[in-house]
Amino acid sequence: MEDSFQHAHGFLQTVVLLTLFLPLISFALSIIISYRYAWIVSISAPLFLLASAVCATIALFSQWNAPDVLMKFNWFTLGKDVFSADLLISNLVLLMLFVVALISFLVHLYSVGYMAGDKNIKRYFAMLGFFTFSMQGIVLSDxxxxxxxxxxxxxxxxxxxxxxxxxxxxxxxxxxxxxxxxxxxxxxxxxxxxxxxxxxxxxxxxxxxxxxxxxxxxxxxxxxxxxxxxxxxxxxxxxxxxxxxxxxxxxxxxxxxxxxxxxxxxxxxxxxxxxxxxxxxxxxxxxxxxxxxxxxxxxxxxxxxxxxxxxxxxxxxxxxxxxxxxxxxxxxxxxxxxxxxxxxxxxxxxxxxxxxxxxxxxxxxxxxxxxxxxxxxxxxxxxxxxxxxxxxxxxxxxxxxxxxxxxxxxxxxxxxxxxxxxxxxxxxxxxxxxxxxxxxxxxxxxxxxxxxxxxxxxxxxxxxxxxxxxxxxxxxxxxxxxxxxxxxxxxxxxxxxxxxxxxxxxxxxxxxxxxxxxxxxxxxxxxxxxxxxxxxxxNGFYVDSFYNKVSLYALTPIYRATLFLDRKVIDGGIHFSVYAQVTFAHVVAWVDRQIVDGLVHLVAGVASGIGSLIRSFQGGKIQHYVYWAVFAIIIFLICVLK
Known part of the structure; x- marks a missing residue:
């Protein structure tokens, strides 16, 4: 079907795609045009929709009661799966495409008079075109x-x-x-x-x-x-x-x-x-x-x-x-x-x-x-x-x-x-x-x-x-x-x-x-x-009032319960966790400063004191050497004679 379509229905493909994308072009142009020249949008938008309606009419009369045609377009690949954006051309699609395009064109034309002087005319025609494009996408999508x-x-x-x-x-x-x-x-x-x-x-x-x-x-x-x-x-x-x-x-x-x-x-x-x-x-x-x-x-x-x-x-x-x-x-x-x-x-x-x-x-x-x-x-x-x-x-x-x-x-x-x-x-x-x-x-x-x-x-x-x-x-x-x-x-x-x-x-x-x-x-x-x-x-059988009461009497307690859960349970748990971590950090910091660092400083102080003592033996003065030698001999004699 795809090969025969590409060979025999290239014109139809062009006409259908124009029907789809002309309203989108109208949307883009309406956005681009400066507010200073907003009046141009009132002319361009209906013209683009007229062209779209003409294309839809051509597609309808040229393909009506003909075999269905599938236009295949690869969209994206996810792993081994290929997702396509296929467009199907059938009697149902052609008829609906024609109706959407024609009604939309007539509404655009009518809006030129109805919306004259509106300060947001650019945005109005832009969204009208985008709305039509979106609806035609629904019609064509397979x-x-x-x-x-x-x-x-x-x-x-x-x-x-x-x-x-x-x-x-x-x-x-x-x-x-x-x-x-x-x-x-x-x-x-x-x-x-x-x-x-x-x-x-x-x-x-x-x-x-x-x-x-x-x-x-x-x-x-x-x-x-x-x-x-x-x-x-x-x-x-x-x-x-x-x-x-x-x-x-x-x-x-x-x-x-x-x-x-x-x-x-x-x-x-x-x-x-x-x-x-x-x-x-x-x-x-x-x-x-x-x-x-x-x-x-x-x-x-x-x-x-x-x-x-x-x-x-x-x-x-x-x-x-x-x-x-x-x-x-x-x-x-x-x-x-x-x-x-x-x-x-x-x-x-x-x-x-x-x-x-x-x-x-x-x-x-x-x-x-x-x-x-x-x-x-x-x-x-x-x-x-x-x-x-x-x-x-x-x-x-x-x-x-x-x-x-x-x-x-x-x-x-x-x-x-x-x-x-x-x-x-x-x-x-x-x-x-x-x-x-x-x-x-x-x-x-x-x-x-x-x-x-x-x-x-x-x-x-x-x-x-x-x-x-x-x-x-x-x-x-x-x-x-x-x-x-x-x-x-x-x-x-x-x-x-x-x-x-x-x-x-x-x-x-x-x-x-x-x-x-x-x-x-x-x-x-x-x-x-x-x-x-x-x-x-x-009041439409008070369905809206029923929704309001449901929102007031049923959803409000749920809202309050979820609010309590959020503030007291979830936020409370998060806050407790944070405070516990901060407290533990303070305790660890005290142990680090007072015990770990204190022990290191004690060892260093002892080593420093021993070093200072030993350095005092090596002062370079003869009388000190004689003094310590005599002191050592005396200590030795005391220990031996005892």
């Missing part, structure tokens, strides 16, 4: 180890993008929260890498996904899914995503549409054969719980971006339900359609916020430009934004003739085909989530565009610039059914060209009727003004 490196780079760049408004305390807290909760999930990913290496002695995905299910694969795949839970904001690690709305709105669009949160679902699809039946059941349960929590919570929010954030959480849960139902193609289809309509919704929300901020400056008014209770009647002032918002909202709600309807039909069909009580419960939960989606989508559209004009009634609200309308238009067009299939009621289009899966006619009719009936009642509920919200739903 090594779990290399994929994990890009996985962490996505987390790092998202940390900086969420906290872009450095003067905001909330933005700083949100970025730290996102970073910490993602790292908690990544612990599972690391354990998975250890299990895979110890059992397979390889990180190559092609080699890992083969073989029969086994006990170690169950543990490893569960650990890997725990990493997905953190990255794709699934229960119980979903609370960082609503708070991440403190970042710039274009960043939210990119993160929620085709990157970061989509990375976890994409990973599940990419390594789907690796997951055992036990893990797939866990994936289905977590996906269902997350979808319900996100749907109910979105129904009670008043921040326009938080409504969309909880909606993203709910839709990601639906994607995992499809994957858990052994139909990863359905999850991929919803991932594709979600990328377009959710990016359009977020950019539409950004258009509303941008226009209201501009109007506030002109009228010297002050209110929360993200609170939907302050809006209303904007359909007459923001006609273009309203049209694109309604189209993408209809796709989110799953209304027929829009792409979201087809992808949800695929997901419903995947659950419908399963047998047993568990599948029936999942199907019922899916239906509830679909109804909730219609409710909160209509509620959002009504409060912002259709309802009674509130605080914005007298404001000089004007439409966004053309450079911001272009991305909205492209994404709105991508929300129609023909992006998926020529038939508005059959999801088995070009993406499912070789699939024999079809939605049962009764399922299609039933889901269509339920959606339309729910839409009808939504108009009655919200136009009558009787809709109420719940504190439980508004």
């Amino acid at each position: 090594s779990l180890l290399v994929l994990f490196v890009f996985w962490e780079l996505v987390g790092f760049s998202s940390y900086l993008l969420i906290g872009h408004y450095s003067e905001s305390i909330n933005a700083g807290r949100a970025s730290k929260k996102a970073f910490i909760l993602n790292r908690i999930g990544d612990i599972g990913f690391l354990v998975c890498l250890m299990l895979v290496w110890s059992n397979q002695h390889s990180f190559n995905i092609i080699e890992i996904v083969g073989g029969e299910p086994s006990e170690w694969k169950t543990y490893a795949s569960l650990c890997l899914f725990f990493g997905v839970v953190g990255k794709s904001a699934q229960f119980p690690l979903f609370t960082w995503l609503p708070d991440a709305m403190e970042g710039p709105t274009p960043v939210s669009a990119l993160m929620h549409a085709a990157t970061m949160v989509a990375a976890g679902v994409y990973l599940v699809i990419k390594v789907f054969p690796f997951f055992t039946p036990v893990t797939l059941e866990v994936i289905t349960i977590i996906g269902l719980v997350t979808a319900l929590i996100g749907g109910f919570s979105a129904l009670a929010q008043f921040d326009i971006k938080k409504i969309l954030a909880y909606s993203t959480i709910s839709q990601l849960g639906l994607m995992l339900i499809g994957a858990g139902a052994s139909m990863p193609e359905a999850a991929l289809l919803h991932l594709l359609t979600h990328a377009f309509f959710k990016a359009c919704l977020f950019l539409g929300a950004g258009a509303v916020i941008h226009s209201l901020h501009q109007a506030q400056r002109q009228a010297h008014a002050h209110f929360d430009a993200q609170d939907i209770r302050c809006m209303g009647g904007l359909s007459k002032k923001l006609r273009w934004t309203f049209a694109t918002f309604v189209v993408s909202g209809a796709s989110l709600a799953g209304i027929p003739f829009f792409s979201g309807f087809l992808s949800k039909e695929a997901l419903l069909t995947s659950v419908w085909m399963q047998q047993g009580y568990f599948s029936a419960i999942v199907f019922l939960g899916f239906a509830i989530v679909s109804v909730l989606t219609v409710l909160y989508t209509y509620r959002l559209v009504y409060f912002v565009f259709l309802g009674e004009s509130r605080m914005v009634k007298e404001l000089p609200v004007t439409e966004i610039p053309l450079i911001m309308r272009i991305p909205l238009t492209i994404l709105a067009v991508g929300s129609f059914w023909f992006v998926v299939s020529w038939s508005p009621f059959d999801f088995s289009g070009w993406l499912f060209e070789y699939s024999k899966t079809r939605a049962p006619i009764e399922l299609t009719i039933g889901s269509s009727v339920i959606i339309l009936v729910t839409l009808f009642f939504s108009t009655k509920i919200y136009r009558s003004g009787v809709a109420h919200t719940s504190d439980v739903l508004r």
